[in-house]
Amino acid sequence: MSARETILKRLRERADGALSAPESDFSVMTGRGWTPAERLARFESMITAVHGEVHHAARGEWTQALAAVLRDKGVTRLGVGREHPVAVEARAALADGGVMLVDADRDIAAWSREQFETLEAGLTSTRGAIAETGSLWLWPTPDEPRRLSLVPPLHIAVLDAETIEDTFFDVVEAHGWAQGMPTNALLISGPSKTADIEQTLAYGVHGPRELVVIVRHADAPGQADA
Amino acid sequence: MTPLKQYPPRPDKVYFYGTCLIDLFYPGAGLDGIRLLEREGIEVVFPDDQTCCGQPAYTSGYHDEARAVAAAQLDLFPEPWPVIVPSGSCGGMMRTHYPQLFAGTGREAQARELAGRIFELTEFLVHVCHVTLTDRGEPQRVAMHTSCSARREMGVADTGPALLGQLEHVELVEQARAAECCGFGGTFAVRHPEVSGAMVDDKARAIEEAGAEHFVTSDCGCLMNIDGHLEQQQRPVRGEHIASYLWRRTS
Amino acid sequence: MSVQTYTPQAFHRQAHDALGNPQIRSNFRRAMDGLMDKRRSVFSEWDVETLRELGANIRLRALSRLPDLLEQLEANCQANGIRVHWAGDGDEACRIVREICQAREAKAVIKGKSMVSEEMHLNAHLEAAGIEALESDLGEYLVQLNEQTPSHIIMPAIHLNTDEISDILHDKTGTERTRDVDAMTAAARAQLRERFMAADVGISGVNFAVAETGTLCLVENEGNGRMTTTVPPVHIAVTGIEKVVEQLRDVPPLYALLTRSATGQPVTTYFNMISGPRRADEHDGPEEVHLVLVDNGRSAIYQDDELLDTLRCIRCGACMNHCPVYTRVGGHTYGTTYPGPIGKILMPHLMGLEATRDLPSASSLCGACGEVCPVKIPIPDLLVRLRKESVGEGRGNVPGAGVKRNRKEVFAWKSWQWLATHPGAWRAGTGMAGKLRGLAPSTLRPWTDYRTAPKPASTTLHALVKRHRQDHDTTGESES
Numbered sequence: 001m002s003a004r005e006t007i008l009k010r011l012r013e014r015a016d017g018a019l020s021a022p023e024s025d026f027s028v029m030t031g032r033g034w035t036p037a038e039r040l041a042r043f044e045s046m047i048t049a050v051h052g053e054v055h056h057a058a059r060g061e062w063t064q065a066l067a068a069v070l071r072d073k074g075v076t077r078l079g080v081g082r083e084h085p086v087a088v089e090a091r092a093a094l095a096d097g098g099v100m101l102v103d104a105d106r107d108i109a110a111w112s113r114e115q116f117e118t119l120e121a122g123l124t125s126t127r128g129a130i131a132e133t134g135s136l137w138l139w140p141t142p143d144e145p146r147r148l149s150l151v152p153p154l155h156i157a158v159l160d161a162e163t164i165e166d167t168f169f170d171v172v173e174a175h176g177w178a179q180g181m182p183t184n185a186l187l188i189s190g191p192s193k194t195a196d197i198e199q200t201l202a203y204g205v206h207g208p209r210e211l212v213v214i215v216r217h218a219d220a221p222g223q224a225d226a
Numbered sequence: 227m228t229p230l231k232q233y234p235p236r237p238d239k240v241y242f243y244g245t246c247l248i249d250l251f252y253p254g255a256g257l258d259g260i261r262l263l264e265r266e267g268i269e270v271v272f273p274d275d276q277t278c279c280g281q282p283a284y285t286s287g288y289h290d291e292a293r294a295v296a297a298a299q300l301d302l303f304p305e306p307w308p309v310i311v312p313s314g315s316c317g318g319m320m321r322t323h324y325p326q327l328f329a330g331t332g333r334e335a336q337a338r339e340l341a342g343r344i345f346e347l348t349e350f351l352v353h354v355c356h357v358t359l360t361d362r363g364e365p366q367r368v369a370m371h372t373s374c375s376a377r378r379e380m381g382v383a384d385t386g387p388a389l390l391g392q393l394e395h396v397e398l399v400e401q402a403r404a405a406e407c408c409g410f411g412g413t414f415a416v417r418h419p420e421v422s423g424a425m426v427d428d429k430a431r432a433i434e435e436a437g438a439e440h441f442v443t444s445d446c447g448c449l450m451n452i453d454g455h456l457e458q459q460q461r462p463v464r465g466e467h468i469a470s471y472l473w474r475r476t477s
Numbered sequence: 478m479s480v481q482t483y484t485p486q487a488f489h490r491q492a493h494d495a496l497g498n499p500q501i502r503s504n505f506r507r508a509m510d511g512l513m514d515k516r517r518s519v520f521s522e523w524d525v526e527t528l529r530e531l532g533a534n535i536r537l538r539a540l541s542r543l544p545d546l547l548e549q550l551e552a553n554c555q556a557n558g559i560r561v562h563w564a565g566d567g568d569e570a571c572r573i574v575r576e577i578c579q580a581r582e583a584k585a586v587i588k589g590k591s592m593v594s595e596e597m598h599l600n601a602h603l604e605a606a607g608i609e610a611l612e613s614d615l616g617e618y619l620v621q622l623n624e625q626t627p628s629h630i631i632m633p634a635i636h637l638n639t640d641e642i643s644d645i646l647h648d649k650t651g652t653e654r655t656r657d658v659d660a661m662t663a664a665a666r667a668q669l670r671e672r673f674m675a676a677d678v679g680i681s682g683v684n685f686a687v688a689e690t691g692t693l694c695l696v697e698n699e700g701n702g703r704m705t706t707t708v709p710p711v712h713i714a715v716t717g718i719e720k721v722v723e724q725l726r727d728v729p730p731l732y733a734l735l736t737r738s739a740t741g742q743p744v745t746t747y748f749n750m751i752s753g754p755r756r757a758d759e760h761d762g763p764e765e766v767h768l769v770l771v772d773n774g775r776s777a778i779y780q781d782d783e784l785l786d787t788l789r790c791i792r793c794g795a796c797m798n799h800c801p802v803y804t805r806v807g808g809h810t811y812g813t814t815y816p817g818p819i820g821k822i823l824m825p826h827l828m829g830l831e832a833t834r835d836l837p838s839a840s841s842l843c844g845a846c847g848e849v850c851p852v853k854i855p856i857p858d859l860l861v862r863l864r865k866e867s868v869g870e871g872r873g874n875v876p877g878a879g880v881k882r883n884r885k886e887v888f889a890w891k892s893w894q895w896l897a898t899h900p901g902a903w904r905a906g907t908g909m910a911g912k913l914r915g916l917a918p919s920t921l922r923p924w925t926d927y928r929t930a931p932k933p934a935s936t937t938l939h940a941l942v943k944r945h946r947q948d949h950d951t952t953g954e955s956e957s
Contacts, residue, residue, distance in 0.1 A: 004563035007718065007772045011544035015780035015874075019541035024534045028527045029730055046743065108761035112708075116674055133744035145761040146707045150700060169729040178725040181690045183557075183756060184707075187748035192700035194662060195740070196616035196632060198639045199508055202662040205615055206669065207700025207747070244938040246897075250907050251931050253938035257945060272942045275900035283890050285842055287864030287871075291894040298898045326858075378844035403510075407801045411841025418489075418839050419923030424496050424805050425841070426927060454928030 029169035046134025050190030063093030081143035121154035128163035246278035255467030314376020363475035369438035373445035410451040515741020533853040536789035553691025557753035567597035583677035589705035591682030628808030679705035683716035734851035796846035818846035830877030837863035
């Protein structure tokens with residue numbers, strides 16, 4: 001008998017008999033009832049507590065915030081997709097600037113080492129965010145591959161304020177994740193960190209050292225950058 | 227953790243289960259517990275045939291022996307009166323483990339019924355007697371060590387401190403890591419003496435460092451352990467069972 | 478630093494050494510105090526008991542349907558392009574992993590954190606086959622450089638302090654000595670980035686495997702887990718068969734419990750959900766993803782209604798963080814892959830009660846572990862059950878059952894039983910003890926190594942009560 005058959009047989013022919021499955025009450029995971037303002041405030045306080053950097057911008061002016069971030073951080077090589085509106089708008093806005101735009105939608109075999117060694121920042125969109133834990137929700141795509149938010153030392157994520165939801169559970173339920181998962185789904189809550197050296201927190205161990213979130217506001221005029 | 231217990235109204239009569247450690251080593255604590263109850267106008271019945279709850283054998287894995295001893299205790303409390311135990315550890319054994327020990331036997335129902343009317347002494351004084359204490363003692367700084375069984379198995383971490391809090395001249399000091407085990411654990415203390423020794427040393431130190439002049443506990447196992455260590459180390463701080471302390475200061 | 482191997486058989490000696498090592502004592506005490514404080518504060522805004530109830534419930538539901546869920550997981554993983562392998566024990570799992578590596582002619586493997594791979598001794602197996610396996614979790618990396626094993630399941634290098642780590646990085650990698658944690662982290666980052674690029678295969682563990690969607694969930698802060706599962710062309714995930722959960726909606730509660738219980742974090746930096754290798758139109762990610770489902774004793778634990786609870790574990794480590802024994806002796810003392818309370822209830826199944834004979838007894842049954850367990854495993858009850866198995870009064874469902882039964886001890890308990898079931902004899906005996914208290918020994922080793930000997934009181938409670946009743950009857954009033 002194969003290991004598979006042996007294992008399944010042992011589990012099925014359980015000595016103490018079949019087990020009954022309890023029902024689960026998930027209400028503790030949902031129903032926070034936060035207003036949009038509370039949601040945003042919670043998201044911001046949670047992600048900044050773990051060294052995420054949050055900037056606010058009006059929807060139509062977000063690329064100026066992006067340019068300012070790139071300028072402040074001294075970024076000269078930015079990895080960016082081509083199809084997502086975030087990438088399209090960023091490319092348009094940065095076309096004449098001093099930042100070299102590196103195409104992220106290429107087979108990684110062609111530029112793996114280049115990505116590791118020369119890419120200073122990666123720009124991605126987000127699908128939404130979770131207020132409770134200050135987490136970004138990303139589903140990498142061919143346009144914005146997995147490594148764009150992982151390998152460069154700076155990850156810049158663009159988030160629309162109205163896509164922030166209360167809890168992870170709410171996101172999974174409301175968006176029917178179970179009906180179709182992408183090959184890779186990610187929650188990102190701050191830059192990479194470790195406490196493996198005597199419980200001392202250090203950022204940027206394997207992933208990005210910095211995470212910048214540009215929150216776009218549809219209705220409000222751009223508040224002053226945080 | 228034990229679900230929130232529904233407390234009965236104050237009864238006229240209770241049983242008192244003294245525990246073997248008290249019987250043999252700290253009988254005064256048992257008598258003081260009885261006196262505290264009697265002062266509340268409750269008649270205390272002490273079944274003469276009580277011996278040991280069976281816990282030492284139970285935690286050592288000797289369940290057949292533990293069950294035989296526990297079975298002998300089951301019959302001692304025929305009336306539906308509450309059973310008061312001046313120990314979280316023995317109380318926890320009777321409340322939590324008797325039903326497990328007799329599960330699937332002919333005495334399961336009896337064990338469950340008894341478990342439902344087991345109360346730790348300080349728990350009973352606070353939640354059923356709603357006792358009011360008048361302190362007649364000198365000012366003193368006291369630390370309380372609540373046993374792990376009282377805290378976690380019986381869920382009565384607050385009742386000892388609540389009683390001490392009623393004593394006007396007693397300052398209750400909180401030692402560091404108050405919820406941490408003192409290292410007694412029955413046979414653990416002899417099977418793993420070095421680890422247990424390190425634990426009791428830390429506990430005794432924490433009590434001293436909290437500035438306590440005296441300590442009390444609701445379990446004689448912990449008392450024997452912590453007090454025995456302090457005595458061996460020839461430290462000035464010493465301890466006693468909370469029943470004795472309460473009785474002494476309020477009588 | 479000398480290389481030392483630890484075994485559960487040498488628990489007492491190892492505990493003795495650890496207790497006498499002030500560095501170990503202070504490293505663990507400080508770390509555990511911090512972790513307990515963080516857990517307490519992060520749960521403060523939650524109805525933690527309701528959440529724990531849900532966690533326990535989800536794990537029980539998964540276990541109750543385990544064989545069906547494993548088949549569903551397999552089918553959905555396969556539909557997603559993940560190749561699924563089954564291993565009866567650690568050796569078989571090692572062989573499966575090695576063959577996948579060899580099929581790709583892999584020479585260098587990079588590893589994310591995986592306790593199951595530690596349990597299998599995978600690194601040694603791969604190295605014997607000429608395949609280098611390098612740990613990439615910073616703590617695991619340091620422990621591997623130091624030729625040690627993890628001392629904690631979440632924080633593998635928690636036994637080391639900054640100076641020791643500085644020495645290790647200096648001695649093994651030539652990093653300049655420093656006490657600057659950022660500098661050490663940066664050095665390790667640079668060293669490991671090269672290795673991520675060069676790795677042929679990435680091997681990770683799994684925190685939750687979702688049957689409903691064929692998804693493997695990984696929880697981490699560093700990004701090494703994402704690197705391991707994203708950069709090399711092949712990703713092999715290794716997991717115990719018990720890690721499966723039924724639905725995707727079961728994941729958020731378990732994740733919420735895991736991070737808060739483990740390190741007191743409301744969330745980790747990364748929650749990485751893998752549902753397949755890269756698709757044809759994708760530009761990165763592994764070309765192959767494998768899932769190795771490892772039994773290694775779990776299906777045996779599964780047979781018994783009580784022992785089954787052991788399999789609820791989500792490997793948060795909260796039980797060790799809160800354990801007064803673990804805090805004092807540290808993780809290596811246990812000599813087992815999983816230390817602390819969860820190790821004490823799991824390892825006897827994996828290694829037998831003979832090798833682990835001192836583990837179930839190494840607990841005061843204080844209950845701190847059970848109190849914080851996010852899935853409400855009754856750890857103290859399971860310790861008692863294993864003690865019962867050890868002395869041959871259990872159901873014989875654990876390997877090595879009865880190994881500690883000996884005539885002397887049985888006689889002692891039987892005598893105690895006789896006395897405690899003969900109240901007349903009990904009263905006579907205890908009364909006699911009081912009368913002879915002057916003869917009580919002042920040395921009762923090992924008790925008196927740390928305490929004075931207990932002395933029987935001159936009168937028993939039985940006698941005191943009798944006298945009290947007589948006084949009461951004579952005076953006819955209460956004594957207050």
